[in-house]
Every structure is written in C-alpha cells, then in structure tokens.
Amino acid sequence: MASDHLSTVLNALADPTRRGMLARLANGEATVTELAEPYDMSMAAISKHLKVLERAGLIEQGREAQYRPRKLNPEPLKEVDQWLEDYRQMWEARFDRLDHYLRHLQGKSDG
Amino acid sequence: MASDHLSTVLNALADPTRRGMLARLANGEATVTELAEPYDMSMAAISKHLKVLERAGLIEQGREAQYRPRKLNPEPLKEVDQWLEDYRQMWEARFDRLDHYLRHLQGKSDG
DNA sequence: TTTTTATTCAACCAAATGGTTATTAACTTA
DNA sequence: TAAGTTAATAACCATTTGGTTGAATAAAAA
Numbered sequence: 001m002a003s004d005h006l007s008t009v010l011n012a013l014a015d016p017t018r019r020g021m022l023a024r025l026a027n028g029e030a031t032v033t034e035l036a037e038p039y040d041m042s043m044a045a046i047s048k049h050l051k052v053l054e055r056a057g058l059i060e061q062g063r064e065a066q067y068r069p070r071k072l073n074p075e076p077l078k079e080v081d082q083w084l085e086d087y088r089q090m091w092e093a094r095f096d097r098l099d100h101y102l103r104h105l106q107g108k109s110d111g
Numbered sequence: 112m113a114s115d116h117l118s119t120v121l122n123a124l125a126d127p128t129r130r131g132m133l134a135r136l137a138n139g140e141a142t143v144t145e146l147a148e149p150y151d152m153s154m155a156a157i158s159k160h161l162k163v164l165e166r167a168g169l170i171e172q173g174r175e176a177q178y179r180p181r182k183l184n185p186e187p188l189k190e191v192d193q194w195l196e197d198y199r200q201m202w203e204a205r206f207d208r209l210d211h212y213l214r215h216l217q218g219k220s221d222g
Numbered sequence: 223t224t225t226t227t228a229t230t231c232a233a234c235c236a237a238a239t240g241g242t243t244a245t246t247a248a249c250t251t252a
Numbered sequence: 253t254a255a256g257t258t259a260a261t262a263a264c265c266a267t268t269t270g271g272t273t274g275a276a277t278a279a280a281a282a
Contacts, residue, residue: 001269031258031259032258032259032260033257033258033259043258043259043260044259044260044261044262046259047259047260047261051260065258066257066258066259067257067258067259068258068259068260
C-alpha cells in the first residue's frame with residue numbers, strides 16, 4: 001500500500017469488516033470483544049484490522065482494566081471528504097444549478 | 112481485497128498514482144500515454160492501474176484509431192460520498208451549531 | 223509492405239495482506 | 253496464589269498487489 005496519509009485512510013476503509021467496525025464505533029466506544037462479535041474471525045485477525053484503522057488515525061485506543069476500548073476519530077474521514085470536494089461538482093452539477101435557482105428565487109420573494 | 116463494490120472503489124482510490132490519473136481525467140479525456148507521462152513506471156504498470164480504476168467503474172474506455180482514451184465516471188465517487196454521509200455530522204457538529212446560530216441571527220436581523 | 227506507435231497480455235518476482243494457531247501479557251476474580 | 257478473561261504478539265501460510273521484461277496486437281505512417 002502507498003505510504004501517503006490519504007492512501008492509508010482510503011485503504012483502511014476499503015474493507016467491509018473495518019467499515020463495520022467504524023459503524024459500530026459511531027454509536028460509541030466498544031471493546032475489542034464487542035467489535036469482534038459480528039465476525040466469524042479469530043481475535044488475532046480482529047486485532048490486525050483494528051491496527052489498520054489505528055494507523056489510519058480512524059480510531060483511538062483507551063485503557064480500562066483489562067479492556068482496551070476503542071473510539072472513533074472522524075478527522076481522517078473529513079480528509080476523504082475534502083479530497084472528494086474537487087469531484088463533487090461533477091455529479092452534483094444539475095443539483096447545483098437547481099440550488100442556485102432556488103436561492104435566486106428566495107432572494108427575490110423571501111426574506 | 113474485499114469483493115463488495117464500495118471496497119473495490121475505495122481500494123482503487125487508495126493509491127496516489129491512481130488518484131493522480133483521476134485528477135488528470137477531471138480535466139477531460141486522456142490517452143494511456145498521456146496518463147502515464149507523469150510517472151516513472153512501465154506502460155504495463157500503468158495499464159494495470161487503469162484496470163483497477165476500470166473495475167471500480169471510475170473510468171471508461173473509448174477507442175479512437177490506435178488510442179484508447181479514458182474518461183472519468185464520477186458515479187462511484189458519489190457512492191463514497193454517500194457512505195461518508197453517516198459520519199459527516201460527526202466532524203461538522205460544531206460547524207452545524209455555528210451555522211444554525213448564524214441562520215438564527217439572519218432570521219432575526221437580515222432579509 | 224515494412225516500420226513505428228499505442229496498448230495490452232503473459233510470465234515472473236518481491237513484498238504486502240488477511241487469515242490461522244500458539245504463546246504471552248495484563249488485569250480480575252475466586 | 254491460581255484460574256479465567258481480554259487483548260496483543262509471533263510465526264506461519266496462501267493469495268494478492270504492484271512492479272518488471274518481453275512478446276503480441278492493432279492501427280497509422282512511410
């Protein structure tokens with residue numbers, strides 16, 4: 001995998017298990033065992049997936065007793081969103097025009 | 112790499128060479144040789160990168176004389192954007208609050 | 223027709239990926 | 253202290269990735 005940060009983030013996201021883990025963490029912190037629960041996979045494999053997410057900065061690790069609860073850090077997702085920005089107009093062109101038209105109408109008739 | 116579509120797309124994007132190619136194609140169609148120009152890499156390697164982008168549906172291939180011009184298809188990027196949607200509020204929360212506050216002010220003092 | 227240009231394909235290789243099992247470490251509980 | 257739980261690490265393996273070179277294909281140009 002390429003070593004630049006954005007590539008590391010996108011690569012981390014390019015796996016349904018890891019995206020599933022992020023989805024779970026969007027609802028709040030979770031332990032490794034909790035994160036592993038939906039998957040038919042060894043804890044070692046889960047641990048590796050978590051390491052990939054961590055290297056990408058997408059999750060952070062805490063420590064409570066024998067647990068290492070993970071929490072989501074959305075910052076790298078923001079970077080992905082910003083990268084998309086340059087292309088967004090390409091699929092939103094039609095909507096943009098409508099949006100501007102609506103703003104134009106509002107400027108005329110509404111306060 | 113995982114076989115689901117979104118994973119295929121994100122994986123295709125997780126490489127600076129391939130993102131560079133997309134950036135070039137955002138300015139319009141380009142031949143393989145044109146796309147290869149910035150990279151110190153064999154044509155065969157370029158061809159493989161293009162195949163990855165094509166499998167992800169990010170580019171389409173034309174045919175003109177001996178050239179196979181590629182063009183960008185932004186549709187899969189839209190899918191990435193839609194996946195991000197669920198997380199967007201997490202990094203935009205503060206801005207949202209500010210935005211709502213400004214709208215509130217505007218509703219009061221401005222037309 | 224021969225040669226050149228543009229591109230792909232085939233075979234190969236080293237390194238990375240994604241899984242496994244077995245072991246180790248840290249902490250809790252009996 | 254001993255046993256159980258949680259999680260990471262080490263060693264291993266098969267497959268994939270991302271590059272190479274060399275040959276093949278297709279069209280254009282000479």
